[in-house]
Amino acid sequence: MEDNRQQRLLERELYQIEQIRQLDSEELEIEEVENGHQSSDDDQIDERAFAGTSASGGYTFNTSLASMHSYLGEVEDTHNRLAFLDGGVILHVPLFYLEGVVLFPEATLPLRVIQPNFIAAVDRALRQVEAPYTIGVVRVFRDGDNGRIKFATTGTTAEIRQYRRLEDGSINVVTRGQQRFRLKRRWIELEGAPCGEIQIIEEDLPLRTPRDAFGKLTPLRNLSTANVSHSKLLDHDSDDSFESELSLTERRLHASAIKSSSHRNFFSESTSSDDESPVCEPQPLLHSRNNESIEDMSAKKYVSERPRRRAQREFRSVPGPRECPRAFWPYWVYRMHDSYCLAQRLSDMWKKIVGTPSMDALVRQPGLLSFHVASKIPVSESTRQELLEIDGISYRLRREIELLENFDQIKCRSCQTLIANRSDMLVMSTDGPLGAYVNPSGYVHEIMTLLKASGLALIGVPTEEYSWFPGYAWTVAYCATCEYQMGWLFTATNKKLKPRSFWGIRSSQVADDTH
Template identity: 30%
Template structure:
């Protein structure tokens, strides 16, 4: 997986050298690094990404099997800082060690600061839109008069752009407040459960939240993670959000779910990382409805990630690839009664286009 700063990752480890490594990390600074690791389908060679994220452990549960005496460990960690790998080596126990450089977050300055006269500084706050009410009160707080008038302010924080070679709209494209507002507006169109008020207001935090919760493949997520500026990350994410209308099967490209079906089952967002009893991590996106999906087997409550729900394996009807699971409520008064968990690794964002027969035609 590609860990993003702020993202929570659960781990269930069995291999003894990995368990020993994590125990050593817990006894020291509780921090280790996570990088994406891939195997080539042609020659079975492995490669690792040159960008990763540090993870800080905040919960540990050490377990020992009574029959074999082997140790296993469950930990929860949270992504902290991005880093670039400078060089790597293997320890005698097989653990991959790396010399890394922490990637700093670059904050764009106010480009109009030098062109803005002092008399315009009081207009740098964003004006209220529509009708503005001015109220006069006495010393006791009693309203003496109230006047409503249209806000026709001609000067704002971008007016001084006319003193530069570039028009105001160029600077508006990179204004943190406006970019954050556009991202929230686009996300709200996906589904009303993505409440803009619950999303981070800080540009850096929101850029990582979006990178974590968008159903992107590893390559696109790594590209976002490699960017050192939050505005650039948000602008790239905004382009993807505006173009994405449908989620498609990664292997055969048939449509699986629409963006309006995405909802938040977790407090962290619509996409969360879950670990199964075998130690495999599945980043799972929750959606209300799907199409072109077959169910395999009967529902079971065993090891369910969502208490009160039973899961059933879901696969693509076209190519039989594993997509995720359907979760159905086993208790009354649970909302929703059913939903689907689609793994991030099984879908890619696509574009919705309508042909003459009004069918979905995904395009990447």
């Protein structure tokens, strides 16, 4: 029985490798792809947080070892750092298409290049002038209906940071994601290197809540008496004001709202439950009891002079208006799209759910934070491809918050068997709870690490050869229900090494049940 299972598992693994090799021999015609719609240094991530968490959990494994990809052997630094390209730039670069992998800017991608066409692609990247040491990485997947290979139209450029050419002609490479791009078309060059025409995506700027920009302006309670012209209000603090970032049409609308507010001097409390300061809006005064405007009450012709004076007294009894931003919408509306507020919320949620790596150093860079979380969030590869294709920073941050809120269980994609819960996650690398690793056959796996797992069976004996986690031996694990390979069990070979064991689960085999 065990021999039969082992044989079936080996056949599945060979079949997966053969699927990738089919891409070598497949005749890829030039194909037009339908158009679709900054960085920091490595030391921006506070890696001290990993050591603190590991120590508190009693773990002795050095998590920085896994991110070094030492199993690739010695590699040489290229000493090349490509300057970031402007959005809209069109390039011709060698193309790497990988199954089960989604690369994000700033993420590390190790490669063991064995296939002749990809060796030719690396050679072309090393000698090209237009974008030296740069390749384009796109995800490939098989259509569920007919099994045909399909290419994602959004990918990421990767810069070759380290490489080593081995005696057998293969190349070990360590790359780092740079910038997103749209794949325009692809072809095979004469020497066999797959290439593509790509267009660099122009990343948007983080959205800001105008509250800070308005904080220095005259409060609405003084507008009726302040001897300040409307034009001067718009010009005040123009260097960093909210109005200076608006288009001409948006500025006119905002100016109209300010002008309307200056004549009426109305005040209403914010509807936000977590915003203590009131927010001013250009709307009629609301009665404090039934939220019915006094103008509407007048229209109904049943408000006498006495109730009117009582309403005015009640309004005056409300604490006096504070200096509030002169924005058209309530503050809580802006916070829904404010990139910095969302970044702080995502960082706090990550710290609570995942723990490490710490995201505090990236909160002030919402765009970089959104890519950083997307490259490490333990969800399926199709969901991560969805995150890569989102253009707006605030929308990507909101989607990641939603994913963390809904992320609770890890299930087998094939049979929906429950493998683990969110609480079983374990960070074994400075790259976070999910990272990319390459096996001796050149197949790249993105795995999430778990302390506990269920519904899995082991095959074969533990081996230390080519282990992604130094000091641990690996054993192939497959789903006990559908017998698809789910990943590996890693067991410590040193009695002093903790944790004693953990699981590595392939993200490509995880069910996509997030909403």
